[in-house]
Amino acid sequence: MATRPxxxxxxxxxxxxxPGMIVSILHRATGIALSVAGLxxxxxxxxxxxxxxxxxxxxxxxxxxxxxLVVLIGLTWSFFQHLLSGIRHLVMDTGAAFELGVxxxxxILTIVGSVILTAALWAWLLGVRS
Amino acid sequence: xxxGDSSTPxxxxxxxxxxxxxxxxxxxxRVTSIALLLLGTWFIGSLLLLPKLDPHTLVEWLxxxxxxxxxxxxxxxxxxxxxxxxxxxxxxxxxxPGSNFVINTLLLFLAVAGGAISxxxxxxxxxxxxx
Numbered sequence: 001m002a003t004r005p006x007x008x009x010x011x012x013x014x015x016x017x018x019p020g021m022i023v024s025i026l027h028r029a030t031g032i033a034l035s036v037a038g039l040x041x042x043x044x045x046x047x048x049x050x051x052x053x054x055x056x057x058x059x060x061x062x063x064x065x066x067x068x069l070v071v072l073i074g075l076t077w078s079f080f081q082h083l084l085s086g087i088r089h090l091v092m093d094t095g096a097a098f099e100l101g102v103x104x105x106x107x108i109l110t111i112v113g114s115v116i117l118t119a120a121l122w123a124w125l126l127g128v129r130s
Numbered sequence: 131x132x133x134g135d136s137s138t139p140x141x142x143x144x145x146x147x148x149x150x151x152x153x154x155x156x157x158x159x160r161v162t163s164i165a166l167l168l169l170g171t172w173f174i175g176s177l178l179l180l181p182k183l184d185p186h187t188l189v190e191w192l193x194x195x196x197x198x199x200x201x202x203x204x205x206x207x208x209x210x211x212x213x214x215x216x217x218x219x220x221x222x223x224x225x226x227p228g229s230n231f232v233i234n235t236l237l238l239f240l241a242v243a244g245g246a247i248s249x250x251x252x253x254x255x256x257x258x259x260x261x
Contacts, residue, residue, distance in 0.1 A: 006146075006225070032219060035212035042205070043244050046251035049188055050259075056185040083170060086163050093160065124178060 019107035026111075027085040030078035038075050073122055081114035155214060162211040169204040193255045202252050209245040213237060 015021045048059035062068045088106050091097050097106050137145070176197065180187055191197050216237050224230045 028219060031212075031215045035216050039208060039212055039244055042208070043248045043251075046192075046201075046205075046248050046255075049185060049192060050251040050254040053185050060185075079170065079174075083167065086167070090160065090163065121174070121178070125183075 019104050019111075023085050023088070023107040023110055026081055027089070030082040030085075033075065033078045034082060037071065038078065041071070041075065073118065076121060077114055077118040080117040081110065084110035084113050155217070159211065159214045159218075162207050162214065165203070165207045166211055169200060169207060172200055173204055189255060192252070195256070198252055198256050202249060205245055205248040205252070209241045209248075213241040 045059060048056045063072060085107075088097070088110055091106075092103075097103055176191070177183065180191060192201060217234055220230060220233050220237070224233055
């Protein structure tokens, strides 16, 4: 009966680029990255730890290769971005922070915050401690 | 309304209405997100506070219940939250019911398998490998 196509979820093509839109799509993209790559790395890391130093050396070598570092730093940033935009979503679920100015500032702050936290964490890991 | 469609606006609205479910899925996503906020902060904070990140230190840390229990919770809640989130993504873009069912079922199996493997690894770390 219903021949008219059902409405589609937002696609990148129909939105004007702005902080709110970017943070929205980043929330989804980082969520997918964490679900697929993040949990795969976590599972691999736990299995490597459980099976002794030799198995762990394989993981450690991969983690210290340049591609491993790119993946780990990317996942760290994804984690902080998803965490901060997740907090933004929880606040907005209460009905707050929908005013245009506040909403835009909040969106920008999640990106600034995730970049700062990622830089600080890796500066600590690679610089201060090693 | 197309020509030949004799249904009333109310009739069409009823046919296209909500599935009367999904609220619980939405709420579960929020509750697991709050749990992961705590568990994720614990995880990052713990790694930062460990004196070294070599396998010996990590194994010692993860074999104690103070780390093994939160880590097991992180694995369970993490996989659940990931599965709920991926379902929203799939439901948004895969409309054909057959493909939707196949992909969502595949993701469910992957999440359960990944969670089981991670918990198995944690069990070895806590209780030692069966030999």
